[in-house]
Amino acid sequence: MSHQHRHNQPSLLETKDLSKRxxxxxxxxxxxxxxxxxxxxxxxxxxxxxxxxTPDIYEVxxxxxxxxxxxxxxxxxxxxxxxxxxxxxxTTMLCLLLGYPVAYLIARSSExxxxxxxxLIIIPFWTNFIIRIFSWRIFLSTHGVMNEVLMAxxxxxxxxEIIRTxxxxxxxxxxxYLPYMILPLYSVIEKLDFTLLDAATDxxxxxxxxxxxxxxxxxxxxxxxGSILVFIPALGAYLIPQLVGNQNALYIGQIITYRIKxxxxxxxxxxxLSLVMLIIxxxxxxxxxxxxxxxxxxxxHENR
Amino acid sequence: xxxxxxxxxxxxxxxxxxxxxxxxxIIILIIFSFNNSKIVAGWKGFTFKYYLLLFQNAQIKTAFxxxxxxxxxxxxxxxxxxxxxxxxxxxxxxxxxxMMSALIYIPLIMPDxxxxxxxxLLFNFLxxxxxxxxxxxxxxxxxxxxxxIVIQSRLAGFxxxxxxxxxxxxxxxxxxxxxxxxxxxxxxxIAGALLAFTLSIDDFVITFxxxxxxxxxLPIYVEGAIRRGTITTINALSTLMIGFTxxxxxxxxxxxxxxxx
Amino acid sequence: xxxxxxxxxxxxxxxxxxxxxxxLSIQQGELFSFLGPSGCGKTTLLRMIAGFETxxxxxxxxxxxxxxxxxPYKRQVxxxxxxxxxxxxxxxxxxxxxxxxIKKLPSSEIDxxxxxxLQLVKMEDQAAKYPNTxxxxxxxxxxxxxxxxxxxKVLLLDEPLAALDLKLRQHMLIELMNIHDAVGITFxxxxxxxxxxxxxxxxxxxMNHGNIIQSGPPDDIYERxxxxxxxxxxxxxxxxxxxxxxxxxDYVDLKCFAGADxxxxxxxxxxxxxxxxxKLTVSLRPEKIAISRTKPRILDDINFVRGxxxxxxxxxxxxxxxxKVGNLKFRVxxxxxxxxxDDKALDWEEPVWLFWHDSDTWLIxxxxxxxxxxxxxxxxxxxxxxxxxxxxxxxxE
Numbered sequence: 001m002s003h004q005h006r007h008n009q010p011s012l013l014e015t016k017d018l019s020k021r022x023x024x025x026x027x028x029x030x031x032x033x034x035x036x037x038x039x040x041x042x043x044x045x046x047x048x049x050x051x052x053x054t055p056d057i058y059e060v061x062x063x064x065x066x067x068x069x070x071x072x073x074x075x076x077x078x079x080x081x082x083x084x085x086x087x088x089x090x091t092t093m094l095c096l097l098l099g100y101p102v103a104y105l106i107a108r109s110s111e112x113x114x115x116x117x118x119x120l121i122i123i124p125f126w127t128n129f130i131i132r133i134f135s136w137r138i139f140l141s142t143h144g145v146m147n148e149v150l151m152a153x154x155x156x157x158x159x160x161e162i163i164r165t166x167x168x169x170x171x172x173x174x175x176x177y178l179p180y181m182i183l184p185l186y187s188v189i190e191k192l193d194f195t196l197l198d199a200a201t202d203x204x205x206x207x208x209x210x211x212x213x214x215x216x217x218x219x220x221x222x223x224x225x226g227s228i229l230v231f232i233p234a235l236g237a238y239l240i241p242q243l244v245g246n247q248n249a250l251y252i253g254q255i256i257t258y259r260i261k262x263x264x265x266x267x268x269x270x271x272x273l274s275l276v277m278l279i280i281x282x283x284x285x286x287x288x289x290x291x292x293x294x295x296x297x298x299x300x301h302e303n304r
Numbered sequence: 305x306x307x308x309x310x311x312x313x314x315x316x317x318x319x320x321x322x323x324x325x326x327x328x329x330i331i332i333l334i335i336f337s338f339n340n341s342k343i344v345a346g347w348k349g350f351t352f353k354y355y356l357l358l359f360q361n362a363q364i365k366t367a368f369x370x371x372x373x374x375x376x377x378x379x380x381x382x383x384x385x386x387x388x389x390x391x392x393x394x395x396x397x398x399x400x401x402x403m404m405s406a407l408i409y410i411p412l413i414m415p416d417x418x419x420x421x422x423x424x425l426l427f428n429f430l431x432x433x434x435x436x437x438x439x440x441x442x443x444x445x446x447x448x449x450x451x452x453i454v455i456q457s458r459l460a461g462f463x464x465x466x467x468x469x470x471x472x473x474x475x476x477x478x479x480x481x482x483x484x485x486x487x488x489x490x491x492x493x494i495a496g497a498l499l500a501f502t503l504s505i506d507d508f509v510i511t512f513x514x515x516x517x518x519x520x521x522l523p524i525y526v527e528g529a530i531r532r533g534t535i536t537t538i539n540a541l542s543t544l545m546i547g548f549t550x551x552x553x554x555x556x557x558x559x560x561x562x563x564x565x
Numbered sequence: 566x567x568x569x570x571x572x573x574x575x576x577x578x579x580x581x582x583x584x585x586x587x588x589l590s591i592q593q594g595e596l597f598s599f600l601g602p603s604g605c606g607k608t609t610l611l612r613m614i615a616g617f618e619t620x621x622x623x624x625x626x627x628x629x630x631x632x633x634x635x636x637p638y639k640r641q642v643x644x645x646x647x648x649x650x651x652x653x654x655x656x657x658x659x660x661x662x663x664x665x666x667i668k669k670l671p672s673s674e675i676d677x678x679x680x681x682x683l684q685l686v687k688m689e690d691q692a693a694k695y696p697n698t699x700x701x702x703x704x705x706x707x708x709x710x711x712x713x714x715x716x717x718k719v720l721l722l723d724e725p726l727a728a729l730d731l732k733l734r735q736h737m738l739i740e741l742m743n744i745h746d747a748v749g750i751t752f753x754x755x756x757x758x759x760x761x762x763x764x765x766x767x768x769x770x771x772m773n774h775g776n777i778i779q780s781g782p783p784d785d786i787y788e789r790x791x792x793x794x795x796x797x798x799x800x801x802x803x804x805x806x807x808x809x810x811x812x813x814x815d816y817v818d819l820k821c822f823a824g825a826d827x828x829x830x831x832x833x834x835x836x837x838x839x840x841x842x843x844k845l846t847v848s849l850r851p852e853k854i855a856i857s858r859t860k861p862r863i864l865d866d867i868n869f870v871r872g873x874x875x876x877x878x879x880x881x882x883x884x885x886x887x888x889k890v891g892n893l894k895f896r897v898x899x900x901x902x903x904x905x906x907d908d909k910a911l912d913w914e915e916p917v918w919l920f921w922h923d924s925d926t927w928l929i930x931x932x933x934x935x936x937x938x939x940x941x942x943x944x945x946x947x948x949x950x951x952x953x954x955x956x957x958x959x960x961x962e
Contacts, residue, residue: 021395028392029404032385032448036407039445043422046429059428098325101318119553124326126549128506130526131542135329137530138336138539145332175325198617199650201637203664203715207311213663217654228413236415239508243530253417260421260513267425274421281414 044278051271060267068268077273080252081280087166087241087251088234091173095181095230096223098174103185103222104215107192118186125179133243136172137163140244168244173234180233181226188222189215228288232281252277330546337539354540361537367525370436374511374521375504378443383497385444386451387489393452394459411449419446420513427514434516442514443504450503451496458492491560498556567593567718569614569751573623575775575955576609583609585775586622586955591753591768593718596745598754598762601772602798607755610772611721614753615644621958627718643712644721648728649704651696657683657707658692664715682710685744702733709744719751726761738765759799763787771795776950787850789836793931796848803854803895805847806933807831809839816923821847823891831868833926846933851896853925856886858911860918869920870895874913886911888919895919 054063071077106117124132139145140163147159162168192215200210238253245251250258252273259270338350358364393404411419423442427434466488470480508523515524522545529538569591576584584606591597599607612618614625616637624633632640643664651660659666661682665675683689686706691699696707705725712720725741726734742765745752756762762769763783770780771794779791790796793804811818816832817839823829831847839845855861861869872895876887886897897919911917 018397022397022399025392025395025398026400028388029398029400032389032392032452033400033404033407035385035445036411036448039423039426039441040407040411040419043419043426046425047422049429050425098318098322101315102322105315105319119557120323121326123550123553124330126502126506126553127330128523128526128542128545128549130508130523130530131333131545132329134526134530134535134538134542135333139329139332145336175329178322178326193648193650195646195648195650196652198637199644199646199652200663202615202617202642202644203711204638204667205663206638207636209667211311213667214652232413233415236417238417239527243527253415256417256421260424270421271425274418277415278418285413 047271047274051268051275053268055264055266055268057264059265065268068266068272071269072272072276077252077255077276080250080255081276083249084235084237084252085280087169087173087237088231090170091177091234092181092227092231094170094174095178096227099178099181099185099226100219100223103182103189106182107186107189108194114190121179121182129176130239132176133172133240136168136175137244140168140171163244165246166249169237169241169246172240172244173237176240177230177234180229184225184229185219185222188219188225192218224288224292228285232284235277235281333539334543334546337543339539354537355544358537358540358544363520364522364525364537364541367520367522370519371505371521371523374436374439374443375501378440378447378504379497379500381440381444382447382451382500383493385448386455386496386500387493389448389452390455390459393456408449408452411446412453416446416507416509417513420510423510424513434514435519438514438516439511439519439521442510443507446507446510447500447503450499454496454499455489455492458489458495462488494559495556498552498559502552567628567751568626569719569753570626571610571614571623572626574610574613574620574625575622575958576606576613576618576620577958582951582955583775584613584620585950586952587775587777588623589770589777589780591751593751594749595767596742596752596754596765598756598766598769599772600756600759600762600769600798602757604774605772606775607757607772608723611644611723611753611755614719615642615721616640622955641715641718642721643715643717643719644723645705645708645712645725647724649696649708651704651707651711653696656693656695657688657699660696660707661710661714663711678714682714685713685747686710701729702737705729705737706740709741713744713748717750719753722752722754724756725754726756726758734761741765763799771798773798789927790848790929793846793848793929793933796927796929801851801896801898803847803849803851803893804933805849805893807845807847809841809843809845812839812841817928819847819926821893823893825892827891829870829890831870831926832866832923833868833928834924835928837928837930839928839930844932846929846931848927848929849895849921849925850927851885851898852883852900854895854897854919854921856888856897856899856911856917856919858915858917861920866923867920868923868926869918872917872919874911874915874917877911877913886917888917890919 050060051068052064052066054061054065054067102121106114106121109117137144141147142159142161142163144163146162147156150156151159162171196214196218197210200214201207205213236253237251238257241251241254242257256270256273256277259266259273337354338352389404389408392398393401393408395401398404419442423438423445424434427438432438462485466484467480470484475483506523507521508527511521511524512527515521520528522541526538526541529535571587571589571591574584574587575582587606587610599610601607609618613620616632616635616639620633624631626632627641632642651657652663655663658679662675662679665678679692680689683692686709688703688706688710691703691707696704699707708725722741726737729737738761741752745765754762754766763786766783768780768782769786771778771786773794779786779795786795787799790799790802796802797804805821805823807819807821809817810820810830815834817835819831819833820828821831833847861867870890872888872890874886875889875894876885878885878887883898883900886895886899888895888897
């Protein structure tokens with residue numbers, strides 16, 4: 001009996017009959033399948049349905065209406081979407097610029113340091129989300145620590161108003177999402193064959209050239225993964241803009257939440273907005289997937 | 305390889321700045337939780353006052369209990385479902401593999417808010433009252449993907465020659481599972497469970513949409529308190545929660561070490 | 566003349582001395598090998614020449630230029646890495662073109678030079694392929710083309726054939742020699758495989774524990790090993806503990822110890838003058854010994870010893886015999902030529918005569934270490950002789 005045979009078909013009950021094993025897999029996945037269909041997939045269907053209904057003060061009237069989409073296509077919500085996209089992009093870029101050096105440094109350290117540094121990165125990451133935002137509020141607010149310290153050191157004469165501005169939102173967003181960029185980057189860079197850098201410098205590349213021509217291209221996957229993990233959740237940001245942001249320029253996450261929670265409610269619009277967000281995300285993912293596939297196919301062609 | 309001195313320095317500087325960036329707010333928070341002052345400005349003396357007030361606050365106590373109940377139950381449920389699902393997905397020729405994988409991976413990158421909204425509307429549609437049950441359902445839903453992925457990745461490195469050895473020695477399939485496979489999966493299962501637990505305790509947005517009026521978890525309470533401005537005890541609470549996080553990290557490391565030997 | 570001079574080079578890692586004050590000169594155009602077991606310091610030495618490690622002491626000169634402190638990209642030295650280290654995200658063409666692109670040469674010039682190199686290593690039609698789709702031998706050739714396109718003064722090869730199968734290795738060995746002849750630059754080759762080193766090198770440096778034990782042309786090292794380590798590491802040999810009993814004009818009498826009470830007497834020519842009573846080691850290569858069941862006619866200059874065959878290994882081109890002489894186990898290689906003596910093949914447990922020319926007995930001025938078990942190079946765990954200067958430097962690290 002060959003090893004290959006077994007290794008390709010591991011299973012709970014170790015039978016070799018393909019259809020039996022298939023059935024087995026179906027049975028094992030069934031609970032999760034049912035759960036996710038019921039509580040993940042179907043709710044989106046409900047969103048679609050609700051987007052075509054009429055709003056009511058507290059809930060929704062089961063009356064067909066296209067008003068929600070009319071509002072959206074009239075450009076009413078263009079600004080929030082634009083702001084959210086912009087925020088997500090800036091956040092992602094800053095996370096990349098700050099996160100890459102950190103990931104690189106950790107990946108290149110000795111085993112002992114790797115563990116220590118990773119834990120140091122993960123501790124804030126595991127700290128409660130709200131607390132992290134809250135701690136920044138304390139730090140940045142008009143009478144907060146930053147201003148107090150700067151004034152005490154006579155570096156400024158009156159408090160800097162960062163709280164309740166876009167800048168505050170960006171700072172806290174980067175703060176919260178940085179580990180999501182660092183960890184995938186780290187896992188890719190760590191697996192790099194560093195003798196390739198030796199080869200590059202051996203052939204005449206300076207350290208800078210070696211980085212841009214070898215390290216960076218080879219860490220592309222990590223950059224891509226990290227960016228997706230930051231950008232998409234950042235699009236839906238609600239709490240951070242809500243707690244530290246400028247309440248005159250609302251992001252799409254806040255708008256959706258208001259329409260769902262605050263009286264008067266408008267669930268159809270909230271649903272429609274959610275669907276639009278979903279479509280934007282789907283398009284981004286599909287573009288990324290398409291680029292990835294195209295690259296793979298090009299490589300295959302060249303190897304014939 | 306000898307990195308250019310300049311780049312090494314630059315790298316190190318950015319690294320230190322980032323570390324400082326990550327920790328300063330938390331440290332300040334901890335310091336100010338001992339500050340004898342209603343507002344966070346100016347040091348007015350060291351005190352445990354707010355910690356004591358914390359323990360007298362009934363609302364916080366309830367919220368804490370709720371958080372714990374939800375975390376434990378949803379961790380259990382999502383881990384069990386996750387183990388089964390991961391085992392099912394092991395089979396590479398599984399006809400539903402692509403679909404299941406998609407169903408598992410996609411929720412991971414969706415913004416919380418979409419999941420929150422969709423569940424809120426679902427429960428409304430079904431005329432289900434929001435409360436503990438709905439929060440439980442929501443938490444299991446978003447934890448499931450994580451547990452499956454963690455367990456899957458541990459299963460991928462599984463050494464099948466062990467199973468073959470067991471079969472060679474005459475063990476029946478069911479026995480093989482319990483005596484060989486399951487014990488080896490345990491580290492992965494525990495890792496997945498811990499992850500689910502942490503995510504559940506931490507969650508705000510999804511809980512916000514599915515909890516309704518009467519049911520508060522700790523994050524919900526804290527957010528409400530921040531919004532209302534009654535933040536005196538929040539510092540102390542936050543410090544405790546940070547301490548709890550540290551505790552969890554240490555525990556995870558210990559368990560990992562224990563299981564790997 | 567662009568010689569390479571290594572002067573008093575040392576290197577340590579965390580208190581462990583990897584290279585111990587090595588001084589060496591390599592002539593331009595030579596194919597020079599560093600040979601030794603793992604951990605002997607050969608790779609560290611190579612990396613210092615390449616520029617990936619900085620020496621603790623000493624300097625390295627390429628021609629007149631002191632390159633000790635220069636980074637790798639400023640040295641006219643190129644390396645072939647053990648696992649080739651081809652850039653996985655670039656095609657074969659781009660890999661080879663890399664060094665020229667760094668120099669920002671015009672595309673047309675890059676193209677002609679790349680094609681020329683690919684032709685030299687016979688990889689022109691694989692130019693568009695990615696490294697993960699070509700075989701080990703092909704990767705090897707791309708690595709060579711990539712390194713040589715720079716027209717370096719020295720090419721360093723770090724165990725380049727380690728990852729290849731036997732037949733491919735033999736083939737590539739010849740290819741490397743041909744390329745060396747064609748290009749004419751100095752090659753420095755690092756390996757633990759002594760047959761590789763012997764077959765292609767102009768000179769070999771045998772290393773152990775960070776020291777160069779002996780250096781010279783292959784036949785020198787093989788026929789005239791300066792230490793037990795060299796004799797033992799290169800090829801196979803019989804190491805016999807012996808004591809000098811008398812010294813004549815052109816030969817010495819030796820008493821060889823084959824156990825508690827047993828000994829036998831032989832003569833040997835000598836290349837250094839020992840003293841009577843001095844204990845040393847006799848090295849006798851197996852192929853120099855003849856084996857027969859009939860006692861040879863007594864000739865001058867022939868040593869002979871009686872023993873019993875313990876093992877016979879038939880290897881096609883020759884047969885290996887393990888012959889027990891007292892406590893000693895002699896290895897004897899006997900080629901299958903009809904010109905040799907016995908008509909009937911020798912059998913296990915047969916008593917036989919071993920004989921050899923006394924000038925084939927080689928004397929090594931070292932006492933035979935106890936428990937010398939064939940196969941374990943670790944018997945040479947003698948403490949390294951470190952100069953006081955080096956000890957001071959290491960302690961201060």
